[in-house]
Amino acid sequence: MAQTASSQAGSLIWNFKEIAHHTLDGFGGMGEGMSMQLTKDGRRILWLAHESAPKNFTAVDVSDPRAPKIVARADLPEAHMRSNSLETVGDILAIAYQTQRPGLQPAGFELLDISVPENPRRISYTDCSGPHSRGVHQLWFADGETIHMSSGAPDFVPTHPKDDQFYRSFDVRNPSKPSEIGRWWLPGQKQGDNEPPLKRHPDGNDSGFRPHNTNVYPDRPDRVYMGYIDGGMIILDIADKAHPKMVSRWDYHPPNVGFTHTVVPFFDRNLLVVSDECTRNDGADWPKLVWIVDNRTEENPVPIATCPLPPVETFARRGGRFGAHNLWENLPKAGCWKSDTIVFGTFFNGGLRAYDLSNPYQPAEIAHFVPQVAGAPTGACQLNDVFIDDREIVYTVDRHVGGLYILEMDF
Amino acid sequence: MTDAPATIFANPAASPFGRRQRRARGARVPVSIVTGFLGSGKTTLIRALLATPEGADTAVIVNEFGEIGIDDALLRASSDTTVLLGNGCVCCLMRSDLQETLRTLYAERASGAVPGFRRIVIETSGLADPGPVLQTFASDRALGAEFHLQSLVAVVDAVAGAGNLARMEEARHQVALADRVVVTKTDLAPPNAVAALTEAVSRHTAAPVGIAHNGAIDPAFLLDDALDAPHPAAHHHHDHTHADGIASFTVFFDRPLAWPVFEQAMAVLTGLRGADLLRVKGLVAVEGCRGPVVVHAVQHTAHRPVELETWPTPDHRSRLVFITRNIGQAQIEALFAAVAAL
Numbered sequence: 001m002a003q004t005a006s007s008q009a010g011s012l013i014w015n016f017k018e019i020a021h022h023t024l025d026g027f028g029g030m031g032e033g034m035s036m037q038l039t040k041d042g043r044r045i046l047w048l049a050h051e052s053a054p055k056n057f058t059a060v061d062v063s064d065p066r067a068p069k070i071v072a073r074a075d076l077p078e079a080h081m082r083s084n085s086l087e088t089v090g091d092i093l094a095i096a097y098q099t100q101r102p103g104l105q106p107a108g109f110e111l112l113d114i115s116v117p118e119n120p121r122r123i124s125y126t127d128c129s130g131p132h133s134r135g136v137h138q139l140w141f142a143d144g145e146t147i148h149m150s151s152g153a154p155d156f157v158p159t160h161p162k163d164d165q166f167y168r169s170f171d172v173r174n175p176s177k178p179s180e181i182g183r184w185w186l187p188g189q190k191q192g193d194n195e196p197p198l199k200r201h202p203d204g205n206d207s208g209f210r211p212h213n214t215n216v217y218p219d220r221p222d223r224v225y226m227g228y229i230d231g232g233m234i235i236l237d238i239a240d241k242a243h244p245k246m247v248s249r250w251d252y253h254p255p256n257v258g259f260t261h262t263v264v265p266f267f268d269r270n271l272l273v274v275s276d277e278c279t280r281n282d283g284a285d286w287p288k289l290v291w292i293v294d295n296r297t298e299e300n301p302v303p304i305a306t307c308p309l310p311p312v313e314t315f316a317r318r319g320g321r322f323g324a325h326n327l328w329e330n331l332p333k334a335g336c337w338k339s340d341t342i343v344f345g346t347f348f349n350g351g352l353r354a355y356d357l358s359n360p361y362q363p364a365e366i367a368h369f370v371p372q373v374a375g376a377p378t379g380a381c382q383l384n385d386v387f388i389d390d391r392e393i394v395y396t397v398d399r400h401v402g403g404l405y406i407l408e409m410d411f
Numbered sequence: 412m413t414d415a416p417a418t419i420f421a422n423p424a425a426s427p428f429g430r431r432q433r434r435a436r437g438a439r440v441p442v443s444i445v446t447g448f449l450g451s452g453k454t455t456l457i458r459a460l461l462a463t464p465e466g467a468d469t470a471v472i473v474n475e476f477g478e479i480g481i482d483d484a485l486l487r488a489s490s491d492t493t494v495l496l497g498n499g500c501v502c503c504l505m506r507s508d509l510q511e512t513l514r515t516l517y518a519e520r521a522s523g524a525v526p527g528f529r530r531i532v533i534e535t536s537g538l539a540d541p542g543p544v545l546q547t548f549a550s551d552r553a554l555g556a557e558f559h560l561q562s563l564v565a566v567v568d569a570v571a572g573a574g575n576l577a578r579m580e581e582a583r584h585q586v587a588l589a590d591r592v593v594v595t596k597t598d599l600a601p602p603n604a605v606a607a608l609t610e611a612v613s614r615h616t617a618a619p620v621g622i623a624h625n626g627a628i629d630p631a632f633l634l635d636d637a638l639d640a641p642h643p644a645a646h647h648h649h650d651h652t653h654a655d656g657i658a659s660f661t662v663f664f665d666r667p668l669a670w671p672v673f674e675q676a677m678a679v680l681t682g683l684r685g686a687d688l689l690r691v692k693g694l695v696a697v698e699g700c701r702g703p704v705v706v707h708a709v710q711h712t713a714h715r716p717v718e719l720e721t722w723p724t725p726d727h728r729s730r731l732v733f734i735t736r737n738i739g740q741a742q743i744e745a746l747f748a749a750v751a752a753l
Contacts, residue, residue: 012527015438270419294419304419314523341421341430356438358429360419364556366438411438 010372028403107135130154162208278323283316288323320378447566
């Protein structure tokens, strides 16, 4: 059967066991939204965002991880939009909608009732479109009360078109009527700021100053951990949610090419794990790394190590992108696996990799999975995101065609 | 400014031996070492292993390509010292020393120069004493961070094995230090010779003995981790002492040990008699630890202890196999009792 066929021939697998592969019926180009619903009737449903139109999301029953089954999927209403990010809490699914250009619609976020996973029903849609807005690129929804996101707004005029998204939070305790709580952007990002516009990154490497991931954990509900793309890593104080303040910023580009993506705090270790996103093929923006940052003094984060990657000489030319992207974010939700010792990341053609941070100064790779993807347009896999459940089952998706791979840890 | 907390390391009180492992090897590359005299059937045994599904993706390290008989299996040479075999396997010539060979192989795997092997099998030369090879894997400074000694297998053939054991000290060492012993060529020897050889082997070791059929044996007998599932409690554990003064015995402790007690007892042993402590391996129930702690020492060198997530057996008693020269079980037990009483 296609949905459970092994992809092992030609794959590089070390200390993982591939237990299932689902090509998602020909729509295997997946984005960076992966969230698990524990249904009231005892099932585990993995909700997956697609990388691009025509598909919106696909829901896969992974109660038996060896036999994943599609239970729901939806198309996008427009070809010029994508739903790259989603999260579930209980029986509510939140989806981010971003358009290809500013001024288009629908650009915002939607809340759906998924109490019957086979039949998602809209609860509300919140419009974030505007003449300078592409809508919502990413959202973080973990506590059932607040959504933190990277979004544009109707009234936000950036000083540069690439800086259209900023940090926004919404109260969704009444999911039929989300209401905005707070905003924050880098001073100089918005027209009318007292500060001068932000200095652009040189040599065609201008990706923009805006948040990518906006993580908030119950361990520190007064903090937002943001990858701010060309702005580096930023920690916000949201003790006063209506008036966020910057606590610290670690910006390492240039010299590196920008695109800070995700910041995952290991609270008990006073560490931050920070990922870049590789956005160019054939190693053009090398190196794109996973950084280990000493956060003992929050005001002064200090990078101490990076997670080792296989040789760039070998991988940069395997096809497509090679470098860091998404991390397993220790999602603070039921059914999710958590660790303050092991980091999982996806590295496009470098596959999925796991690192042991027992010695934070010397991260050690302990497992990898680089599937051979049939029909990959770039010639190699482009693993895009990773999710891990509390059964220690690891799910990873390919950005182009490979769909969903389900693995067991074997280390 | 907030006060800087002390550490970015995991809480050592919660997990004194670092991350708990599902198995002794953790994420390291498993290495099986096959020893045995020239003509004992090592090569045949390894070749048979490589042809099984369980033996796929194995890197074999040999002294001479001729030994492994790769001519018919040779697909292509990947370098002067490495050839690719069928079934995803790699055959690699021993370079000037084992450490360099293993490091090169590891680097070549990371760079994609050789296929992504999942284990290494080393065929030693006939007269090799396995002791120094064991030490290679003992410390992180050597290869212990990347490689895990999974099993040391001694091959003894039913035709010449008894004579070798009687005459050759190296043959006795190979058997005494082994985790498992494979008896080969039983079809060429009279039945009573096989029984006699098995009896002779058991005088030198308490390790399990397996009989090869047509040069092959269950892959698990060669590849499974000897430390994850050490000798069962029911195994007889009388002294196996022979003419060289080498003894093999299993010591049990009914109650969990405080780790400093184990450490200090071993420190006394290695400090005073390290050269005669040929091998110590087993599981220790340590006070305050959830799983057993896997320990392995070779003469003066101890492997990094690893705590397992769970016990592999219902019996949670510490069990340690000692292979010693002129140190008896009673002395070891008295030493541990004395240290524990302090």
